[in-house]
Amino acid sequence: MKKQLYCVLVSCVVLMVSACQHIPREEYIxxxxxxxxxxxxxxxxxxxxxxxxxxxxxxxxxxxxxxxxxxxxxxxxxxxxxxxxxxxxxxxxxxxxxxxxxxxxxxxxxxxxxxxxxxxxxxxxxxxxxxxxxxxxxxxxxxxxxxxxxxxxxxxxxxxxxxxxxxxxxxxxxxxxxxxxxxxxxxxxxxxxxxxxxxxxxxxxxxxxxxxxxxxxxxxxxxxxxxxxxxxxxxxxxxxxxxxxxxxxxxxxxxxxxxxxxxxxxxxxxxxxxxxxxxxxxxxxxxxxxxxxxxxxxxxxxxxxxxxxxxxxxxxxxxxxxxxxxxxxxxxxxxxxxxxxxxxxxxxxxxxxxxxxxxxxxxxxxxxxxxxxxxxxxxxxxxDFVPKEFLMAYEPENKKISDGKVLYQSYCASCHKNDGKGVRNSFPPLIQTPTITDAHKLVTVLLKGLKGKNVINGEEYDEEMPAFGFLSDADVATIATYIRTHFGNNLGSIDSAMVKDIRMTTHK
Ligand code: HEC
CATH class of the missing domain: 2.120.10.30 (TolB, C-terminal domain)
Structure with a gap:
């Protein structure tokens, strides 16, 4: 009996100690x-x-x-x-x-x-x-x-x-x-x-x-x-x-x-x-x-x-x-x-x-x-509370072309391959297709994905292209620009304002 009481007391103390370790709000800088x-x-x-x-x-x-x-x-x-x-x-x-x-x-x-x-x-x-x-x-x-x-x-x-x-x-x-x-x-x-x-x-x-x-x-x-x-x-x-x-x-x-x-x-x-x-x-x-x-x-x-x-x-x-x-x-x-x-x-x-x-x-x-x-x-x-004022993330200051490469390699290369040549009849090449040349269409495919049978450069594709709408406007623009300036494509770059516009209009 005595022992049990002791245990209860100890756990109370332990609880109090751990409660004390909670920093009161005013101590956060x-x-x-x-x-x-x-x-x-x-x-x-x-x-x-x-x-x-x-x-x-x-x-x-x-x-x-x-x-x-x-x-x-x-x-x-x-x-x-x-x-x-x-x-x-x-x-x-x-x-x-x-x-x-x-x-x-x-x-x-x-x-x-x-x-x-x-x-x-x-x-x-x-x-x-x-x-x-x-x-x-x-x-x-x-x-x-x-x-x-x-x-x-x-x-x-x-x-x-x-x-x-x-x-x-x-x-x-x-x-x-x-x-x-x-x-x-x-x-x-x-x-x-x-x-x-x-x-x-x-x-x-x-x-x-x-x-x-x-x-x-x-x-x-x-x-x-x-x-x-x-x-x-x-x-x-x-x-x-x-x-x-x-x-x-x-x-x-x-x-x-x-x-x-x-x-x-x-x-x-x-x-x-x-x-x-x-x-x-x-x-x-x-x-x-x-x-x-x-x-x-x-x-x-x-x-x-x-x-x-x-x-x-x-x-x-x-x-x-x-x-x-x-x-x-x-x-x-x-x-x-x-x-x-x-x-x-x-x-x-x-x-x-x-x-x-x-x-x-x-x-x-x-x-x-x-x-x-x-x-x-x-x-x-x-x-565990929402503070009145807080700091937030900054956008990284420079999105270099090399970052476009990194983004491309992490999100796209598994299907379209590092050189953009794709896999015949499975994943289309990202080289000089009408979608690549049309900036608006390209961004739309990236945001929304692509389904159904499509003939691209004379070959038929019927697998699904996943949507990448979860990427930020800046990242979509960086990837789109990377594609349009690599793999033998010699097209203009795409900025995040354009991605933002297309995202808004395709959402309606
Ligand atoms: C899981 C595989 C897969 C991934 C990952 C993927 N794609 Fe695709 N992509 C496809 C397939 C399959 C198609 C063809 C869809 C169809 O028409 O049936 C396609 C089509 C496209 C097209 C249209 C091609 C054309 O000429 O009409 C573009 C552009 C494209 N993908 C770009 C990308 C980019 C950029 C990424 C990375 C952000 C990416 N894809 C990631 C599978 C993939």
């Missing part, structure tokens, strides 16, 4: 509208940090571990928001983008309580990047071991660390400002390296006895693994072409001979003679992409199966929606533009809450920053 049915509250968990470079949620401790560029590693308790500095990495050399950078936690943290960090050191006149494994015991780092040391430079030191499901560790390195490192398969800079949790070379690495897993990178600033096990990186281009790459073993991503898509004659020529892999997304003008993280949770259903991307130059948080195979970026949404300043790090907890960190006290602050409280860690969580 902003609200964000994701859709008519999903709103997020933004709250600030901690402030006055100095360039938090990497955030990693730890499901074992229910806390976030994070690095700051000067060398500190902290643990942020998510129940209390208390931040504790657990270690200062010795010998970190900090200047500009050099310092304590990437962080990974061992996926079996309860049995193997290790943190992995990479950082810059200076040895005489030379810079290096080191990768170290740190042992965590009861809120402290008690042991440290350097696993690997590679060349470094005043910039382009890469940084991200990531474990896959097999417990292999990936280290994304930068080209260390060299003209030759990235294309030299024996050099460890400008690469994605792959190793065991002890820092050894796995026996199944693509080049035997080498850490190199993939090559031809400039300066990787984000790395994530999708639920289907696709390795993704974000990378800084030079003056143009920031990239997202889908990283496959031994693939060469082209730097520094090819930048972004293979779109210049010189680049096409190189790609013809040696195997080079294009990014799955590129941005010109550049946005300076930083951390990426894979969002698989259903907590924010609109964002499920996306890469969450933080950006520096563009000062935004982006949601890059993936297709079902997780190989194509099918949509992009831009949030918080210029609102919190530079955003460098992101992590996701086990219930689908998102945490981001600003980077306004780094060497390159943008107009109006740093502000009081910078740098800070912010939390984005679903709320």
């Amino acid at each position: 902003d609200f964000l509208k994701v859709s008519d049915t999903t709103y997020l509250g933004v709250s600030q968990l901690t402030d006055s940090l100095e360039v938090p470079w990497d955030l990693q949620f730890n499901p074992t401790t229910k806390s976030i571990f994070f690095t700051e560029i000067k060398g500190q590693i902290s643990e942020l308790n998510l129940a209390t928001n208390k931040r504790t500095i657990i270690y200062t990495v010795p010998h970190v050399f900090q200047k500009r983008s050099m310092g304590l950078l990437g962080l990974a936690l061992h996926p079996d943290f309860d049995k193997k309580p290790y943190l992995y960090v990479c950082y810059t050191i200076k040895d005489g006149e030379h810079y290096f990047s080191e990768l170290a494994k740190l042992r965590y015991v009861e809120g402290k780092i008690v042991e440290s071991k350097v696993l690997l040391k590679i060349g470094g430079a005043l910039g382009h030191n890469g940084s991200r660390l990531l474990f896959d499901k097999e417990r292999l560790l990936y280290w994304a390195t930068g080209d260390a400002h060299s003209n030759t490192n990235s294309q030299d398969s024996t050099n460890l800079n400008g690469k994605v390296l792959r190793m065991t949790d002890e820092g050894l070379i796995p026996s199944d690495n693509p080049i035997s006895n080498s850490y190199v897993y993939a090559w031809g990178f400039r300066n990787i600033q984000g790395m994530a693994m999708t639920s289907k096990g696709h390795l993704m990186t974000s990378e800084h281009g030079d003056a143009i072409e920031d990239e997202i790459n889908l990283v496959k073993p031994l693939h060469n991503y082209g730097w520094k001979e090819i930048e972004g898509f293979h779109d210049t004659d010189a680049e096409k020529e190189i790609a013809r003679h040696s195997s080079r892999t294009e990014p799955i997304k590129a941005w010109t003008p550049v946005i300076a992409p930083a951390a990426i993280s894979y969002y698989g949770s259903q907590a924010i259903p609109e964002w499920s199966n996306s890469l969450l991307l933080t950006t520096l130059k563009n000062q935004s948080f982006r949601v890059l929606k993936l297709d079902a195979e997780q190989q194509v970026i099918a949509d992009e949404k831009v949030y918080f533009k210029n609102h919190y300043g530079r955003i460098r790090a992101v992590t996701i907890d086990d219930t689908g809450n998102i945490y981001i960190a600003t980077s306004n006290r780094d060497w390159n602050p943008q107009n109006g920053f740093p502000q009081k409280g910078d740098d800070r860690i912010l939390k984005l969580a679903v709320i």
